[in-house]
């Protein structure tokens with residue numbers, strides 16, 4: 001018993017040492033940060049989703065409609081890793097039409113020099129891609145070209161608002177395809193179908209199929225985030241990771 005406790009203590013000591021060395025190495029190389037770009041209509045849960053992922057309040061959760069279209073940067077730091085969350089309020093909303101597109105596009109280009117991952121956030125249960133989402137997709141393509149879609153994850157929120165739960169998997173497929181098809185109008189036909197989607201619900205830890213969604217969101221991010229940012233992202237969330245299987249890490253819920 002005593003030996004076991006000693007062994008566990010020793011193991012965690014070794015892991016801490018490894019983590020410290022990795023951090024020191026990232027710092028030395030100046031590779032200790034990442035940037036996430038959030039896109040989606042008002043109220044779809046952009047801020048809530050990022051807060052759930054990082055386990056703390058980063059972006060302001062809003063119950064009212066924002067009236068300004070202003071690209072906002074939320075800088076943060078966890079475990080010595082710096083990150084920028086860039087929010088694009090209004091980009092996907094009706095009130096942004098009527099000649100403002102060009103101004104907003106310039107604002108995006110000016111403020112978002114580069115990013116490591118883009119979340120395209122949309123309601124899971126919606127039946128179609130809205131006209132304003134279509135416009136936003138067009139603008140994003142104009143701003144970043146097809147490279148943007150390589151680093152995109154479709155985050156489909158409010159999953160438990162969907163009914164009936166038995167059709168969840170079918171709905172996930174059709175909703176994903178609809179958004180991929182819209183993106184596919186602008187980039188290559190092979191790129192769009194490869195954009196992954198994750199259904200989530202910020203109010204409930206499971207999806208309608210009973211599966212916890214946070215682990216899948218986490219692993220999908222690791223697969224899509226730019227190569228340089230993967231390790232900093234893992235380090236920023238390391239204290240919340242648990243080993244589910246020898247080769248599979250998942251995030252502990254907050």
Ligand SMILES: Nc1nc2c(ncn2[C@@H]2O[C@H](COP(=O)(O)OP(=O)(O)OP(=O)(O)O)[C@@H](O)[C@H]2O)c(=O)[nH]1
Nearest residue numbers: 042043044045046047048061062157158201202203
């Ligand atoms: N039930 C449920 N509520 C959610 C979910 N995501 C967000 N909410 C709630 O919906 C409201 C809007 O969430 P936000 O995270 O502020 O949405 P947003 O997309 O950042 O909104 P804007 O910043 O205004 O564009 C808040 O009251 C959240 O608590 C979800 O997946 N399920």
Ligand SMILES: [Mg+2]
Nearest residue numbers: 046047060062
């Ligand atoms: Mg928000």
